[in-house]
Amino acid sequence: MVLKIANLARSKLAVPVSKDETQLQVLTGHGARFPVLSSGDWFPVVLENEDGKIEICRATARTGDVITVLRGREGTDSRAYLAGDACELRMTVDAYNALGGGGSSTGPVISVSNAVIVEA
Numbered sequence: 001m002v003l004k005i006a007n008l009a010r011s012k013l014a015v016p017v018s019k020d021e022t023q024l025q026v027l028t029g030h031g032a033r034f035p036v037l038s039s040g041d042w043f044p045v046v047l048e049n050e051d052g053k054i055e056i057c058r059a060t061a062r063t064g065d066v067i068t069v070l071r072g073r074e075g076t077d078s079r080a081y082l083a084g085d086a087c088e089l090r091m092t093v094d095a096y097n098a099l100g101g102g103g104s105s106t107g108p109v110i111s112v113s114n115a116v117i118v119e120a
Contacts, residue, residue: 001040001042001098002038002042003041003098004035004036004041004042005035005043005089006033006035006043009034009035009043009088009089010086010087011026011030011031011088012026012083012086012087013025013081013086013087014028015083016081016082019079021071022068022069022070023066023069024047024057024069025066025067026067026087027065029065030065031062031066034062034089035089037059037060042060043089044057044058044092045057045059045067045069045087045088046086046088046090046092047081047085048086049079049081049085049086053079054076055072055076055078055079055081056072056073056075056076056094057070058070058073067087073094074092074094
């Protein structure tokens, strides 16, 4: 599996989604902001509502403005979201581990929990 990332890939949900839905529709034309995926490729997608509730998903396909995802990844819970809630490609621990070799001899495993990074 190949991790794909993109700078500033962010949008909002165009329609609400239930906690069980696996297709996220972003605003018209915004799908192009996210990576093109081939079979086996993925990228992290984070959903966030106005209350700050966050869910990490794993995108497995994208067709136009529709992103197909696996819900509730990396210890987060699936929940319903409203149209207008954030839908963004954000770096996650699984993504960093994929870039670093996932603990193999080619790179380190990265573990982060509720960290705050402050510029010095």
